[in-house]
Amino acid sequence: MAIRLGCIADDFTGATDLANNLVRAGMRVVQLIDVPRAGAEGPLDADAVVIALKSRTTPAPDAVDASLRALEWLRSAGAEQIYFKYCSTFDSTRAGNIGPVTEALMDALGTDFTVATPAFPDNGRTVFKGHLFVGDVLLGESGMRHHPLTPMTDSNLVSVLGAQTARPVGLIDHTVVAAGAEAIGERIDALREEGVGAAIVDAVSNDDLVRLGTAVKGLALVTAGSGLAIGLPANWGFKPSPAAARLPPPGGHQAVVSGSASGATNGQVREFLRDGRPAFSVDPLRIAAGDDVAGQALAFAAAHLADGPVLVYSTEAPDAVKDVQGRLGVAEAGELVERTLARVAQGLVELGVRQLVVAGGETSGAVVQALGLTGLRIGPQIDPGVPWCAAALPGGDTLHITLKSGNFGGPGFFTASFAHLDGESA
Numbered sequence: 240m241a242i243r244l245g246c247i248a249d250d251f252t253g254a255t256d257l258a259n260n261l262v263r264a265g266m267r268v269v270q271l272i273d274v275p276r277a278g279a280e281g282p283l284d285a286d287a288v289v290i291a292l293k294s295r296t297t298p299a300p301d302a303v304d305a306s307l308r309a310l311e312w313l314r315s316a317g318a319e320q321i322y323f324k325y326c327s328t329f330d331s332t333r334a335g336n337i338g339p340v341t342e343a344l345m346d347a348l349g350t351d352f353t354v355a356t357p358a359f360p361d362n363g364r365t366v367f368k369g370h371l372f373v374g375d376v377l378l379g380e381s382g383m384r385h386h387p388l389t390p391m392t393d394s395n396l397v398s399v400l401g402a403q404t405a406r407p408v409g410l411i412d413h414t415v416v417a418a419g420a421e422a423i424g425e426r427i428d429a430l431r432e433e434g435v436g437a438a439i440v441d442a443v444s445n446d447d448l449v450r451l452g453t454a455v456k457g458l459a460l461v462t463a464g465s466g467l468a469i470g471l472p473a474n475w476g477f478k479p480s481p482a483a484a485r486l487p488p489p490g491g492h493q494a495v496v497s498g499s500a501s502g503a504t505n506g507q508v509r510e511f512l513r514d515g516r517p518a519f520s521v522d523p524l525r526i527a528a529g530d531d532v533a534g535q536a537l538a539f540a541a542a543h544l545a546d547g548p549v550l551v552y553s554t555e556a557p558d559a560v561k562d563v564q565g566r567l568g569v570a571e572a573g574e575l576v577e578r579t580l581a582r583v584a585q586g587l588v589e590l591g592v593r594q595l596v597v598a599g600g601e602t603s604g605a606v607v608q609a610l611g612l613t614g615l616r617i618g619p620q621i622d623p624g625v626p627w628c629a630a631a632l633p634g635g636d637t638l639h640i641t642l643k644s645g646n647f648g649g650p651g652f653f654t655a656s657f658a659h660l661d662g663e664s665a
């Protein structure tokens with residue numbers, strides 16, 4: 240059967256976040272790693288497909304090119320509506336690519352209007368009067384203002400998106416959203432008449448997103464964080480059902496690979512250490528000095544895997560990461576660590592790990608590519624935005640894997656996730 244919804248996500252953890260919300264609303268979802276080569280994927284047993292790109296920080300022409308290739312694949316698979324997923328903190332710069340990708344998709348789809356909202360209330364991202372809040376503070380006053388690649392200093396999304404597009408950008412504000420799907424539809428018609436090409440939409444609750452989901456039923460393209468996904472599946476008659484999240488039973492050893500340097504992940508590593516569980520710290524300076532850090536991490540893991548989850552982590556507090564970046568260079572340090580953690584993940588799988596938690600978007604991209612995974616079946620949610628997934632390893636075995644965004648997950652995530660898999664898979 241043809242798929243209903245085709246999604247293009249600008250990073251890997253963001254893709255599973257989106258897929259998770261679709262599964263929770265009753266769709267069976269497959270996530271593909273990059274655009275499949277022609278003929279590489281047979282017919283997919285899924286209601287929605289999410290193509291995970293690594294385009295968030297790439298120059299706009301590259302992001303446009305990758306997104307248009309993804310669009311072509313999704314349309315040929317029968318997608319009736321396209322969803323462009325970006326970060327719930329609207330990660331981009333004024334020279335960023337959310338605007339150019341949106342416009343290129345609109346042109347390719349022949350549509351004159353779309354919506355844009357990164358709201359994801361379950362994770363504290365809300366939009367009001369066009370301004371994005373992270374928890375209780377405006378985006379531009381949140382930690383995102385210090386992000387090394389996409390510092391967000393302007394909380395007014397009408398102005399952020401407006402600076403990235405040639406089409407006029409408007410606003411569907413909360414009074415309209417609260418009035419219901421019909422009112423949103425009327426406002427869309429009015430904005431279209433005025434020549435507005437894209438409208439930021441306020442949403443402060445899941446109810447707002449459900450109303451918006453109903454109202455955008457007829458749009459060829461929607462653009463959003465993962466939040467809008469909770470309101471779309473009902474447009475095709477899907478209802479929440481545990482069957483949508485069913486994965487094969489888990490097996491093998493358990494491990495965590497963490498290259499995320501975010502505040503939430505630092506807390507999760509601290510909690511794992513506080514519990515006295517086995518953990519190996521990866522020091523980027525030792526990798527740069529030529530030590531076989533991956534080999535040492537794997538020897539450590541081999542000695543402990545039989546007793547429960549083992550953690551291999553490069554996660555450090557911001558000052559320590561800055562210090563390393565100052566010595567090695569930001570990109571060089573990132574690449575060294577990503578390459579090492581990807582080798583560790585490969586070695587862990589060779590040691591019999593079949594349940595793997597990966598923390599960090601860039602880290603997830605490196606690990607998934609090193610393991611040769613081409614597609615993930617999305618299963619049950621662990622925490623908002625983070626589901627378990629099942630993937631076929633190149634040898635045919637099933638690997639259960641979860642890709643955790645840096646900022647997501649509760650403090651006990653690194654152990655609670657495994658208990659959750661045992662409890663929910665069928």
Ligand SMILES: Nc1ncnc2c1ncn2[C@@H]1O[C@H](COP(=O)(O)OP(=O)(O)OP(=O)(O)O)[C@@H](O)[C@H]1O
Pocket residue numbers: 252498499500501504523553554555559560563564572573574575576577598599600601602603643644645646
């Ligand atoms: N100790 C460290 N010193 C320097 N760089 C590091 C260190 N640990 C991790 N890194 C690098 O920092 C980057 C972290 O990015 P990643 O996307 O994996 O995590 P994140 O930014 O916390 O997560 P997300 O993108 O999901 O919010 C990676 O390139 C990683 O290799």
Ligand SMILES: O=C(O)[C@@H](O)C(=O)CO
Pocket residue numbers: 250252253254256257325326327328464465600624644645
């Ligand atoms: O939307 C989010 O915050 C996440 O899905 C994400 O994109 C993290 O990289």
